[in-house]
Amino acid sequence: MDGFAATSLSPGVLPDDEAGEPRSFLDRLFDGGLLIRTGVDGLYGRSGAFESVVEAVDRLATGLGAEDGAEALRFPPAMARTAFERSGYLKGFPNLAGTVHCFCGNEADHANLLACLEAGDDWTGKQAASEVVLTPAACYPLYPVAAARGRLPADGLLFDLQSYCFRHEPSLEPTRMQLFRMREYVRMGSPEQVLAFREMWLERGTAMMAGLGLPLAVDPANDPFFGRAGRMLANNQRNQGLKFELNVPVNSVEKPTACLSFNYHQDHFGLTWGLEQADGSVAHTACVGFGLERITLALLRHHGLDLAKWPAAVREKLWG
Amino acid sequence: MVFVNDIRELLKGIGSLADCADRVSEEDDLFEKGLDSFGSVQLMLALEEKYNIEFPDHLLNRRSFSTIRIIRETVSALTVSAAA
Incomplete structure (x- = not known):
């Protein structure tokens, strides 16, 4: 681990449901018109109010990174199958991939x-x-594009991305959507450069979420690799301190929801895509990801479904 | 019995170790020699198939596959417990 200790800033607590309230959080989101049923679990429409929060959170992320000079790129929520195959996604997550058949x-x-x-x-x-193929994470279309530019400059590169992403995991938990938006900053460079980036965003992300009045904890984490072999990949990822998640209780206190993730890929994408540092050595990469719907849902869960009644300090942060 | 040479043969099937499998010592760190996460998964599956064993969850980590000696000791223990 790069000097960062997992933190638990406040105990995970959830506001009580209304007395005698039998309906789930998802049902109440439907009832309130914030999410719209499509007939498929995890595939929902969003109301204007819901979108206003998503956009505000997206703006917050923009503001936090504004001084860093990231290059903004936006890709459609699909990528070339050849690039997807080369990315290695199918090694770890064959069950989550969404291919487009015609x-x-x-x-x-x-x-x-x-x-x-x-x-x-x-x-x-x-x-x-x-x-x-449907984009599984906002940064996946980026790596071949960056590699095609040739060696990184001496101070590396920094990108700003946002995309709808697809993961085939139908669920009744509103926080586990099949199509959702991920905002990312991606750093490419030396191990020191990318780890410093991750450290900085661990602090920034934690401050941002605490400032929105959300109970949170930052914990070591692993990706949901497939199968028994995946368990080994997950153990390795945890033991090496490669991934941290900022968790907020949304569906339950026992299983809080990862709203932000902070990932050090080591040289995985560098080797996969031939990304080179200025001196020709393999580039390392790291990213911070904001789950825009998940953060929105966390805010709705903790501050209520009526945005007008949210604490003034939270509204101020989101909408000025 | 689990022989070092049999383990070397399996290492030759792992792309990143194919060229050096004959030269690594029993104590060399295989991850320093180029073994990566997915390579270690391939190695785990190959060992399970060859010795008809299943690595328990607590052994599914980098250390279990880090040197030929540790692999030999781990697989030997698993084959003994499988035969018991």
Whole structure:
């Protein structure tokens, strides 16, 4: 670990549900019109009020990083399948990946598709993987783009990203959406440069969330790697102090929700993409990720579903 | 019995160690020789298949795969307990 001790700034507490309130947090978000059902768990519409919080949190993240000179890039929520395959995502998370399949048949196949649809049979036989895959994390489209520019300058590079991301994990927890937005800053450079970046954002992110009146704890964490082999990757990640999450109780105190994550990738993406430092050695990378919907949900859970009744200090921070 | 040479043969199947598997000593740190996280997973799966064992959760970490000696000792213990 790079000198950062996991902290627990305040005990995880949740406001009591209304007396006799039988409905879940998700149901109450639907009832209040903040989220809109689509028929798929984890795939929701958002109201204007919900979006106003998302945008305010996004602005806060912009403000916190404003002096750093990050290069802002925005990618659509999909990336080239070739880049996705090379990224190594399928080694760790085959179960979460979302590939885009499209109809690749002829006219007879089309007729067959419609007949299957009419009969309620499987109509997907002529669907084939396209050249497009849904973005699993905002920084995934960035690495090949940065590598194509050649060696990093001596002081490395810093990027500002935001994207909808997809992970196939249907859930009734509103904090576990299948399509959600992730704001990221990504640092590329020497190990010292990227670790200093992560340290700085651990402090900034913690101050930002505490300033929004949220109970939080920063804890060592691991990515949800797939299967038994994944357990080893997860153990290694934890033991090496590569990932920290800023957790806020949203669904429960026992299983708080990771609202921000602070990740040191070591040379993983550098080796994968041929990213080189100015001296030709392999670049290291780190990122800080803000779960924009998760932070919004944490605010709604702790300050209530009526934004107008949020504490004045919180409203001031979000909307000035 | 778990032989060092059998472990070396498995190491040759791990891309990043293929070239040096014959030269690493029993005490050399395999991660310093180029073994990465995914390589250690490949190694774990290869050992499990060859010796018909299953690494328990508490051994699923870097240390268990860090040197040939530790691998030999760990796998030997697991094969004994599997046979018991």
